[in-house]
Amino acid sequence: MTLIVYLKAKISEYSIILQRIEQQIQLLDKPQSNHILLLQSLKQRLLLAKESYGKLTMIVKVGNVQLLSRGLEQLHLIEFETYIIAYLYIPALQNEGLPELAIRKVLLSIIQRLYLVWIRDLIVKLDGQLATIPGLETPLFIAPPKAKISLLEMPGLYHEIGHNFFRKFTQDLLISLKKVVNEHFSLLRKKTGFIPPDQDKVYKRAAGYWDDKRLEELFCDIFGTWSCGIAHYVSCVDMGLLYEDDPHKINFDDEHPPMCARVYICWITLTKLQQLEDLTKVAESSWIEHLKMYAENPDHRLICHKNLLNSFVETAVSKIEEYLPNSKRYDTDLPNDTEIEQFNSNLSFEDILNRAAKILLMFPERYTVWETNAMNFLGWYDN
Incomplete structure (x- = not known):
């Protein structure tokens, strides 16, 4: 199979993929959505993929063998953008439930405390190892499914x-x-x-x-x-x-x-x-x-x-x-043994995680009951 035959096949394939991605974004783009800015970002990414698709189509139409390597470059750009949109962001938006929203709320509070003011929205996907797709304004955070029912993976979010x-x-x-x-x-x-x-x-x-x-x-x-x-x-x-x-x-x-x-x-x-x-x-x-x-x-x-x-x-x-001149290193002292299991409205998520680490390592017999209380305090959900 020659390269131009392959590129023609990919043009046909991506004409369908790009159309379906656009349809999925339209279905998610509702006035009551919590992710208006994020959806706008996805539309921009889709536009970039479409621009590369147009360039690829033109290169193949010209048929100059010396230009085919540029066609591959455009194909790689289309593949990257469509993967980010279709395999990561859209499934995250489609499957956003109470656990994802609870973790999103925590992440937004961390970002606010750290004064990462350029991050205006985010989405959480609970189906893999801890990772992020850094978007300057609208990042995606991936966490393991057990994050729904455990605090112990959470320090990795930082x-x-x-x-x-x-x-x-x-x-x-x-x-x-x-x-x-x-x-x-x-x-x-x-x-x-x-x-x-x-x-x-x-x-x-x-x-x-x-x-x-x-x-x-x-x-x-x-x-x-x-x-x-x-x-x-x-x-x-x-x-x-x-x-x-x-x-x-x-x-x-x-x-x-x-x-x-x-x-x-x-x-x-x-x-x-x-x-x-x-x-x-x-x-x-x-x-x-x-x-x-x-x-x-x-x-x-x-x-x-x-x-x-x-x-x-x-x-x-x-x-x-x-x-981050307005932010502050987390250096809060850990409370003593009698206070460490108590909850109050002034506790930050960092406070909770540091208490969790201390209770788990130093008082493991008390951890199970304490974490259940912590999850209730945080409004965590086990779906």
Whole structure:
């Protein structure tokens, strides 16, 4: 099959898909909808797909073989936009029920507290691992189905909110974080003195590991801990303990940094007082005991050097506070044992999550009853 035959087939296929997507958006576009702005955003995305479709149709009509690669580029753009609309946003809108609305309400309150004023609407989809599709004004948040009935996945939402912050200020944040990388390895070269060519390649490889995606993931771990406190650190330790591979392993095929670096960077982001909390010490000791089963490898020692990670945190926190001058790091003290199970109207969602982490780790026999009360307090629904 020649490329032009394939492109003609895709034109026929997408003429149907684009028409059906438009019909589905029209069915959802009702005056009483909570998502008028989001639907407008989807219409804009659909328009972009239609524009690419028109360009693809013209390229195929001309039939110039040298232009067919551009036709593939337009096809990729159509595929991307239609996937986002049809596989993610539309199903989320069609299936938005009480659990999704409850989590949406919580997310909107977090966004309001953090002064992420550019986010004007959002939608929640409860059918996958924690993730987000960062739209500057109308992001989509994906959470696992058990989020309907459990609070324990929720600290990870702050990491996902971090992706939306990062995408808003991507250019400046990447410049700042890459400067940290360059300065670290430049200083390392100066300390080493004469560097043989083979060793210089090692340094370049180590610096090159910190590409845009890994820097973003690490930044979001910092953002999650800065905005949610100890509960986010505990959730990262939990993720690390469930991780089946060596937590020091450097995987150049994975956009996520190794778990050992992620847990450490969350711990460093905590304030000194938070690091001294009993809850933090319990989680930290569990993690240290887990690490005894593994030996740090040379790659991890070089690529994830603690001086470098410390500088990442210092720079990231500085940038967060620069761009969110009205926001505040979550550093509220955890109450003592007699008060921790009580609820009042002044509790933030961060308060609830940090209490949940402390009760679960330090008073597990009391957790089941407490979480049921917390879900009722939050207006959570189990559908």
